[in-house]
Amino acid sequence: MRPRFFSLPSAQLANNTWLARGDGSNGPRVAIIGVGMMGREHLRVALLLGRMRIHGVYDEHAESIERAQKAYRQATQRPLEVYTSLEALCSDEAVDAYLIATPNFTHSGIFERVMKTGKPIFLEKPMATSLIDAQRMVTLAKTYPGFVQLGMQYRFKAQYIEAFHAIRVQKALGAVHTVAMSEYRPPFLNKVGEWNKFNNYSGGTLVEKCCHYFDLINLAVDARPVKVYAEGGRAVNFLDFKHQGLNSDIDDHAFVTVTYDNGTLAHFTLNMFCQELYEELVVTGDQGRLVASESSSFRDGVDSSAKIQIEVSGHPAYDGSTVTYPSAIETSGHSGATFFEHAAFLAQLEGDVVDAATPAQGFRSLLVASAAQHALATGQVVFMDEFCAREQVTWPS
């Protein structure tokens, strides 16, 4: 069996021969639902990976289809099926697996339709905008004949592969006591229909964007959250933004604290009115401190840089080292994380076990994010047991 991802340092992962590039013609045939910004990134990355075939696409928006066809043609002359309905796509026997990259508020409906095929599904994050829907999806996935992979792709950034290798595999920090995660970045980008400017369609900023970070924090702590508090709001972005008569209502900054049942404390800082992107995870345990960081840019042609420092006596990364992926991978989307997320999807399609997010893990990140969003809206501390009872959901085991 091939190794699970966190068991490999990122450089070894990047060099691993099973990632050798081909033309994908003999690989599994995947259909993409929703080929906006992220769906096209998946398409480009699949072509770069060269181990699966993008068989067809479905999208409600003609321009998204045209852009996907153009991106596809730049890499291959093979035909690309364009479906005229979700039903047509789901009925195509030639498809081996589905990748859903539509806006958040559409996920649960499309997911449940695609589930009728019984085939493997990759679903973008956050899994849903409603906790009840997400809980139902987790329950359905438990008895599903195909596997379901959630799009928590930050796990596959080079610095977090290294971090989770050190924390979970090497146990270099000993018991973890504090986690501090932060993201500083430019505002949300334009989307088809501007769904990400409205809480109703995105689930809110802490859900839409930050479920990634709550997934990383949950992974680092490996316990159950008991208390969540958040402060933040709308300071700079989209204050006067309107779309189809609706005023944008999304938050652009927040401080969130989470207390876990093993006593571990976590903190998350978000600021979305910066010029450049800087992300940092600081984890401290009995044996020392780990810092995983990334600097990157939304400007074309500016490379990202990822670093890891593990201040534990005798650790080779004590003074810090750069762990950025090779340029072709790093520039392919989300600092190379999408490439390795695809490698993980492919590995699962081939029957391997990898550290990709399960529906239960996706739901856990959504629960913390939703509790934080609720604390932000009410100004109250959220006790997870009460919150789950009120929302009629349970923390997944």
Ligand SMILES: NC(=O)c1ccc[n+]([C@@H]2O[C@H](COP(=O)([O-])OP(=O)(O)OC[C@H]3O[C@@H](n4cnc5c(N)ncnc54)[C@H](O)[C@@H]3O)[C@@H](O)[C@H]2O)c1
């Ligand atoms: N993992 C990540 O880091 C990451 C990054 C960006 C976006 N995302 C997620 O990917 C998803 C898509 O985001 P995006 O940035 O590509 O948005 P987008 O608006 O650029 O693209 C969404 C596409 O889905 C299409 N669509 C909408 N409803 C549809 C439906 N019912 N059936 C078929 N197509 C439909 C739209 O026409 C559009 O082309 C979201 O869930 C988002 O949160 C994940």
